[in-house]
Amino acid sequence: MAKFKNTDPNQLRMHVLDFQELFGEGHPIHGFKKVIDRIDFEAFERNYQNDETGRPAISPKKVVSALFYSILIGNLSMRELCRLSKLRAELIYLLDGEELDHTFISKFRKIHKKEMQNLFSQTVFLGYESGFINFETISIDGTKIKANANPGDIGDLEKFETRLKQIEKVSKKKFKEWEQSADLEYSKIQKKRKELERKTDKLKEAVDFLKKHEDRRRIHLYERNCDLQKRRKGFIVGYNAQAAVDCKSKMIISQCVETGQSDTQFAEKMIQKVEFCYSSLKSKDDDFKKIQYVLDAGYSSEANFRNLKEFDLYCPDRNITRLFQAGKIPKVPKSPKRKPKSIRFTYEKKSNQFICPTGRILKFRTEKFLHGKDSYSNFRSISCSGCHLKRFCSKGRSKSIFVISRNLKKNYIHSSPPKSYQPDEVDNFYTMEMRKKLSEPRSRIIYSKRFSSIEGVFGAIKGSQGGDLFLTKGIEKVSLEWSEKCSAHNIAKLCGFRYV
Known part of the structure; x- marks a missing residue:
């Protein structure tokens, strides 16, 4: 009969934690700690007044490092973080053996709310300073995250x-x-x-x-700021979390949390935030470069294309987005909204009438002497309602043309220049301009960077990090929670973090 060691599972044991031996050289905790060491915590220290009296507080650096590491391993609950701070070797190492309490963490986040949000800006600065972020192509998108609400x-x-x-x-x-x-x-x-x-x-x-x-x-009823958000084939009660991601480093450049459902209203705001971030980070000696902004069809609107025409924008409208995502170059149709080079009217001598490019008939009205000896025949359209060339073909309300009478002895084509116009007067003008821009092969290459950058970031935050639900309530607390998730993501990119 086989014999095995008989041990008592309830027996007390003492284990010596040698972190260098336990983690080894390739463990991600070493890179994570190096990034944390580069972050400035001086702003946190101003909130403490126990330099002479009172119990010494836990260093904010230790608390923040434990909080961010907890997010990266997929734990968002503060109570669970307190439990893991006694069990998980990485957290024991980061906290130097200190044990956390969930009430302490709650007060810490409340007292240092502004400082916690400013940590995100520091991670962006570290990414730019290290050469990870180059501000060449920025992808902007929003993701819907559930609120802590029934x-x-x-x-x-x-x-x-x-x-x-x-x-x-x-x-x-x-x-x-x-x-x-x-x-x-x-x-x-x-x-x-x-x-x-x-x-x-x-x-x-x-x-x-x-x-x-x-x-x-x-x-x-209990969460004023959240709203119904469309996700996949249904709706959730949640928030619209916005992010702008650098396509080279996959680091988040700017972020915010909004209540509105549609991304359209946040395009200009997000681009302005990225521009401000770039202008504050770049050196005075560096030339100001134009950033390429890649957005999905959710941001497309004629108003956005008009207001953002000064920026290098790549955003297909909803009518062509599937075609564009399939790798096909969308054709720019002979749009009724685009200015034609000329308007050609065909004269039929037999019926003494002109036919316009859209097939409408212009009948003879009168003959007048306008310039010297030449007589001019006036031809007027019966109906121009619904014609897409109506605003271009002729001046005035009459929609008529004057032709030199001696040219009407045979079949004749009369060509007239289009009427001058302002782009803002034309419906969907900027949408058609965007389609024309996206029809270039270079635009396909630039737009192809969107999915792998922004969607990959959202997949990491909501998937492996379990960030598909906000645990706090109120737009201020939710914004802080989203900022913490984005900061943790940027730290992971800086140190090459992988889940272990």
Whole structure:
């Protein structure tokens, strides 16, 4: 019969942690610590006033390093971080054996909120200083992330007014039942009463809020800033997290959290943030270069193309995006909105009429002597409604042409220059200009960088790092949480972090 060692699993053991031997040379913790050592924590130290008296505090550098490392290994919960700080060797190493408490971390993030957000700017600076970021091509996109909110508690004014009437009616009935019941204790009755009163107050606040803010169609009962966000084939209650990524390094250059569903309204804001970041980082001796901005069809609109015409933008509109993503060069149609080189009218001698390029008939009206001895025949269109060349073909409301009468002895083609116009007067002019730009083979090469850069970043944050849900509530706290995720991602790129 085989024999095995008989050990007691409940026996106390003592283990000596030799971190150099435990991690080895190739462990990502070494590169991570080097990047953390390059970050300036002087701003954090200004918030402390215990230099002479009081208990010594845990160094902010240790807390931040543990927080970012926890994010990179896929843990976003502060309670779980406190548990791992006693078990995981990397966190014990970063904290020098200090144990964290979730209330301490909560207070730390609250006190150092501004400093925590500024850490993101430092990671961008380190990326630019190290040569990782070159600001040549920037990809901008948004991703929808769930809020820490119940989907059933979001609604419009009508829904909340109905719920308020129902709960007020039910509350009176329930209060009487609880008071007459002998089974319920007084403390439990008070607890249930407070819960109903809390729901009633929240519903009243929501109704008043929607009446005052007509621009908001709906709100969440307990989380004012979140909204319905379209994701895949359905909707979630969440936020629209925006990011601008450098295509070379895959590092995030700028970021923010928005409530709105559509990305269209954030294109100009994100580009301005990137431009400000580049101008503040580049040396005065360096020449100012034009950044290539790559955006998906969610940002496309005639207004955006017009307002951002000074920037090197690559953004297909929704009508051609699938064709463009399939690797095909979108053809620029003979657009009704583009200015033609000339308008050619064909004369038919037999019927004494002109045919315009769109097939409409111009009938003979009168003959006049306008310039010296030559007589001019006036031909006028019967109907120009719906014609895409209407604004170009002739001046004035009459939509008529004057032709020298002696040219009408045979079939004749009359060519007239198009009427002058302003681009802003033409519908979809800048959209057609963007299509023309994207039809160039060089544009395909530039736009091909988009998916691997921005989508890869979102995949890492929401996938391996488990960042598909915001754990905090309120736009300020959510913005801080997103900033922490982006900072952790940039640190991972700087140190070549891989999950172990």
